[in-house]
Amino acid sequence: MIRFYNGLVLEPAGVTENEVWVDGSAICYVGPAKADMPAFEREIDLKGDLVMPGFKNAHTHSGMTFLRSAADDLPLQEWLEKQVFPNEAKLDGESLAAFVKVAFLEYLAGGCTACFDMYYFPDAFVQVAKDWGFRAIMCESLTFGDDPARVYDRYEKYNNMGPFVGFRLGFHAEYTNGLDTFKTVAEAARHFKAPVWCHNSETKKETEECVARHGVSPTRLFEDMGLYEYGGGGYHCVYFTPEDMDIFARHGCTAVINACSNGKLASGVFPLKLAMEKGVNLAVGTDGPASNNALDMFREMYLINLTAKLREGDAAAGDPALILNAAVSGGARAMGLADCDAIAVGKQADLTVIDMHRPNMRPVNNVVKNLVYSGNPSNVRMTMIAGVVRYENGQFFVGEDPEAVYRTAEKYTRKILG
Amino acid sequence: MIRFYNGLVLEPAGVTENEVWVDGSAICYVGPAKADMPAFEREIDLKGDLVMPGFKNAHTHSGMTFLRSAADDLPLQEWLEKQVFPNEAKLDGESLAAFVKVAFLEYLAGGCTACFDMYYFPDAFVQVAKDWGFRAIMCESLTFGDDPARVYDRYEKYNNMGPFVGFRLGFHAEYTNGLDTFKTVAEAARHFKAPVWCHNSETKKETEECVARHGVSPTRLFEDMGLYEYGGGGYHCVYFTPEDMDIFARHGCTAVINACSNGKLASGVFPLKLAMEKGVNLAVGTDGPASNNALDMFREMYLINLTAKLREGDAAAGDPALILNAAVSGGARAMGLADCDAIAVGKQADLTVIDMHRPNMRPVNNVVKNLVYSGNPSNVRMTMIAGVVRYENGQFFVGEDPEAVYRTAEKYTRKILG
Numbered sequence: 001m002i003r004f005y006n007g008l009v010l011e012p013a014g015v016t017e018n019e020v021w022v023d024g025s026a027i028c029y030v031g032p033a034k035a036d037m038p039a040f041e042r043e044i045d046l047k048g049d050l051v052m053p054g055f056k057n058a059h060t061h062s063g064m065t066f067l068r069s070a071a072d073d074l075p076l077q078e079w080l081e082k083q084v085f086p087n088e089a090k091l092d093g094e095s096l097a098a099f100v101k102v103a104f105l106e107y108l109a110g111g112c113t114a115c116f117d118m119y120y121f122p123d124a125f126v127q128v129a130k131d132w133g134f135r136a137i138m139c140e141s142l143t144f145g146d147d148p149a150r151v152y153d154r155y156e157k158y159n160n161m162g163p164f165v166g167f168r169l170g171f172h173a174e175y176t177n178g179l180d181t182f183k184t185v186a187e188a189a190r191h192f193k194a195p196v197w198c199h200n201s202e203t204k205k206e207t208e209e210c211v212a213r214h215g216v217s218p219t220r221l222f223e224d225m226g227l228y229e230y231g232g233g234g235y236h237c238v239y240f241t242p243e244d245m246d247i248f249a250r251h252g253c254t255a256v257i258n259a260c261s262n263g264k265l266a267s268g269v270f271p272l273k274l275a276m277e278k279g280v281n282l283a284v285g286t287d288g289p290a291s292n293n294a295l296d297m298f299r300e301m302y303l304i305n306l307t308a309k310l311r312e313g314d315a316a317a318g319d320p321a322l323i324l325n326a327a328v329s330g331g332a333r334a335m336g337l338a339d340c341d342a343i344a345v346g347k348q349a350d351l352t353v354i355d356m357h358r359p360n361m362r363p364v365n366n367v368v369k370n371l372v373y374s375g376n377p378s379n380v381r382m383t384m385i386a387g388v389v390r391y392e393n394g395q396f397f398v399g400e401d402p403e404a405v406y407r408t409a410e411k412y413t414r415k416i417l418g
Numbered sequence: 419m420i421r422f423y424n425g426l427v428l429e430p431a432g433v434t435e436n437e438v439w440v441d442g443s444a445i446c447y448v449g450p451a452k453a454d455m456p457a458f459e460r461e462i463d464l465k466g467d468l469v470m471p472g473f474k475n476a477h478t479h480s481g482m483t484f485l486r487s488a489a490d491d492l493p494l495q496e497w498l499e500k501q502v503f504p505n506e507a508k509l510d511g512e513s514l515a516a517f518v519k520v521a522f523l524e525y526l527a528g529g530c531t532a533c534f535d536m537y538y539f540p541d542a543f544v545q546v547a548k549d550w551g552f553r554a555i556m557c558e559s560l561t562f563g564d565d566p567a568r569v570y571d572r573y574e575k576y577n578n579m580g581p582f583v584g585f586r587l588g589f590h591a592e593y594t595n596g597l598d599t600f601k602t603v604a605e606a607a608r609h610f611k612a613p614v615w616c617h618n619s620e621t622k623k624e625t626e627e628c629v630a631r632h633g634v635s636p637t638r639l640f641e642d643m644g645l646y647e648y649g650g651g652g653y654h655c656v657y658f659t660p661e662d663m664d665i666f667a668r669h670g671c672t673a674v675i676n677a678c679s680n681g682k683l684a685s686g687v688f689p690l691k692l693a694m695e696k697g698v699n700l701a702v703g704t705d706g707p708a709s710n711n712a713l714d715m716f717r718e719m720y721l722i723n724l725t726a727k728l729r730e731g732d733a734a735a736g737d738p739a740l741i742l743n744a745a746v747s748g749g750a751r752a753m754g755l756a757d758c759d760a761i762a763v764g765k766q767a768d769l770t771v772i773d774m775h776r777p778n779m780r781p782v783n784n785v786v787k788n789l790v791y792s793g794n795p796s797n798v799r800m801t802m803i804a805g806v807v808r809y810e811n812g813q814f815f816v817g818e819d820p821e822a823v824y825r826t827a828e829k830y831t832r833k834i835l836g
Contacts, residue, residue, distance in 0.1 A: 069788045109796065314493065318491060365486060402777070
């Protein structure tokens, strides 16, 4: 058993001064010190630091680290057509794994314990997740040219690979698929009683083109086709109408906010105020490193609140506690990781320890606001997944030397980009 | 002498693989290794890390750390009147010094070597700067009720306190002063041949009210009154017109961008595209921790580019190299620290070492874009001011225990806020 003591804990009801004990992969006790203490393998003096659930990066393309700082400051279509697509065509499983490892290191160093990923070479991807003990949920990425029926095999295969890997039904987006794909995925959703995910209403253009093509918004189209019978959600959701939000609320769907990406690609700002009014479930994602460029959940939380204030022209807009909750519990719910969403007995020990002794966390007027408005990855003291410490005080514990990971990623990057 | 070797250097002309040698407070050599090497006190193996000029935080109110996370999510007027003004009234020199120390620790941990500060209790403020060897330039903060003639004494006094302290002419803003103040400051500017600074066009309301009051924009009013005969500049400059930008360009004035603060207070977005078209000098500031809330120049650089893209609706807007330059050299020029602006022979050794071995810096497709789009304070390996290491690998070297600094700041914070 591992004991965390002498610090703060972000519990579902608020910040406490409890202890947290971890047995195997799970949290076995949250409460005050006991008179009769068990034998611990390790006792961690928090010295006032904060134990909180790990961040859940609810939308990303981890394998795109090779395009970090290589595809910036271009209009969206040019970015996709000149920098992204031609270089992605040169990927293979080996290079993909190398690039994913860089992303996983960044997640760990930023207090993130799970990602909801949509990209290529799923076998190579899940191998890294299994080898490193990092929770990686894949979302099906069907586009034109893919056989939508593949979702049946993939669903069975990747949902039976142990605790670190999962697969969710989905497709890339409305504008990259035809109605036949949506029909097949809707049938699969009914078959598996499973939620469905995709990029949705990221840009004005794509949203308007859907209306021109189908007479309704992407969200309404997906509802009409029965895709949300078991929930699911959308990535980005920038151009959601009130009706779209109603549809999401009705089906318990989650809108995953990607504020940095939407800013960097000048797509727009997520309508947070509207989503809050409609009571839509929220989660937070970084999107891929080609469109962000960091994989930093602190920056996302900050930017979601900040851009909400700018969008509404109202300094009172946004809600740091809500967005922190979206970045941890909301993401876990979205990804189907219901047992990784909180610091509570029986939950998986997927957690991070926040260093409250860095100057940006002082004074401590409000722990939650300090995290959302001032936090950054330098505050991450430890990241633990399923009870195993994977990152602590700048060191990684993933069974591989980070320098070797960087060298390999650099080698493949040069091979692809020159 | 101290030797930095085996890494990268951000020099004025670009990134090189030179060595950097520091002798006393200054840089004495930048170039390749020599056959005949001098004796060094310390040789720092960069291992591929980057030496760059320290960030210059060109607009801040360091003493406001006590309000971090205590005054958020309120409309600007309510924020000022309910949270800021009444609590600031409880400050004294002792508490001010305690709060400033927290800010200085945060600057050091974020690679920042100087700040351009506007706040109260200048004697207490400069004492911390001198004791800690942190470069702190003060800007006069005249408002209604202050005697503007005080600038003469202050200018002489604080500009003769050694290399770490300086004083620039200025006043709080147009809307907090009358014409008599501007006249007195303009006379002082002529007397000292000195630049003049103030908050300028931060909000739409204040800018419109100036036009209603004086028939011209604040910038035009200041030019008309002769305040910019020796240059200077403005903080925020969100509602600058093309004419305002022309005035700044004509006088070599600097617009200090405060993107996080302008977002968090919903003030608006700085017109970067217009400023670039007009060739206006730029610098970067965090503003105070009550309106940001972090003092993180990485986040500022990112947000300036990101909000420029959103403002223009164009992913190609912004310019990471320009903004990085604004955050280091532009700030130094603005503050009158001309010898702290670059890694070059004869310049002061005010520098930071960026850890390129963190996953967010990999792969290295473009060092500058990695810094601006992916960097965060966890990448700061060392911060040196005037040749003295003040921060390295998480440790501070300021002659005081950070824990004691935090405890004192917490004590005074509780005394003021309850």
